Amino acid sequence: MDNRAIRFSCNSCGACCKGRLIPLTLEETKLWLKRGHEVAILLEAFDEFQWGSTRQELAHAKGRAVEVTSGGVPIYVIAVFAGNALTGCQNLDDKNRCGIYDDRPLVCRIYPAEVNPFITLTPASKVCPPEVWEGGEVLFNDNIIDPILTDQIERSRKADRGDAQAKIALCEILGLNVAAWKGNAFTIYMVDREQLLDAIVFYDIMKGSVVRTNWRVRTDTPSLRKKITKTGIVLDDHLEADYIFYPLEDI
Numbered sequence: 134m135d136n137r138a139i140r141f142s143c144n145s146c147g148a149c150c151k152g153r154l155i156p157l158t159l160e161e162t163k164l165w166l167k168r169g170h171e172v173a174i175l176l177e178a179f180d181e182f183q184w185g186s187t188r189q190e191l192a193h194a195k196g197r198a199v200e201v202t203s204g205g206v207p208i209y210v211i212a213v214f215a216g217n218a219l220t221g222c223q224n225l226d227d228k229n230r231c232g233i234y235d236d237r238p239l240v241c242r243i244y245p246a247e248v249n250p251f252i253t254l255t256p257a258s259k260v261c262p263p264e265v266w267e268g269g270e271v272l273f274n275d276n277i278i279d280p281i282l283t284d285q286i287e288r289s290r291k292a293d294r295g296d297a298q299a300k301i302a303l304c305e306i307l308g309l310n311v312a313a314w315k316g317n318a319f320t321i322y323m324v325d326r327e328q329l330l331d332a333i334v335f336y337d338i339m340k341g342s343v344v345r346t347n348w349r350v351r352t353d354t355p356s357l358r359k360k361i362t363k364t365g366i367v368l369d370d371h372l373e374a375d376y377i378f379y380p381l382e383d384i
């Protein structure tokens with residue numbers, strides 16, 4: 134075993150079920166809403182020309198994104214649908230047990246591993262208590278070695294790619310059209326549950342004939358605003374923002 138071997142044994146403390154947004158596949162979103170729970174939508178945009186990371190990371194991001202336009206300029210937008218567990222997941226009982234354990238979302242099964250192949254697992258970045266990293270099975274070394282976990286991560290990545298068009302179309306149906314600039318911030322829409330359920334029904338009927346929106350980008354960083362404006366991409370003036378703007382340094 135190499136030096137990066139990481140042992141992990143979950144102690145069911147429930148910390149990962151509180152104070153977070155839980156990314157969901159589209160199918161998981163439907164179930165989440167039908168259980169009466171709230172969903173948030175996080176949006177981020179990028180283009181190829183100002184991409185600051187590797188080509189491999191760009192290809193990964195494009196796989197999760199949809200090409201749309203802003204002021205006639207093509208940009209990519211990623212929509213993350215997430216269960217709202219900011220004040221604690223509504224599926225968590227008072228003994229910190231998951232009430233939908235057998236049906237819990239993929240990301241709940243995957244945590245604390247990373248879905249993004251370009252993020253290295255670091256125990257310090259996780260909410261798990263220190264003692265859970267001191268024993269148990271070796272789950273991670275330079276590669277994830279648990280075949281069940283590997284399969285769950287692959288299914289999560291596949292859903293990210295497969296759901297991208299539908300998630301962006303749902304945003305457009307709902308009039309959610311301001312994305313933050315990837316790496317700089319997120320825009321977060323706290324969506325009305327009934328409206329999102331109705332939009333999903335509408336999308337299932339109208340699939341393929343949803344009218345494309347003119348997207349806008351929100352950033353409050355002066356140098357970035359200048360750079361983006363030069364490309365012709367439309368910035369949001371955010372005078373009456375119906376979303377939360379979440380700068381990345383605050384996450």
Ligand code: SF4
Pocket residue numbers: 149150151155218222223224225230231232233234237238241
């Ligand atoms: S669905 Fe279950 S495992 Fe996932 S955050 Fe909620 S309580 Fe935790």
Ligand code: SF4
Pocket residue numbers: 142143144145146147148149150244245260261262265
């Ligand atoms: S925070 Fe870590 S140790 Fe606690 S329940 Fe979640 S995965 Fe397990």
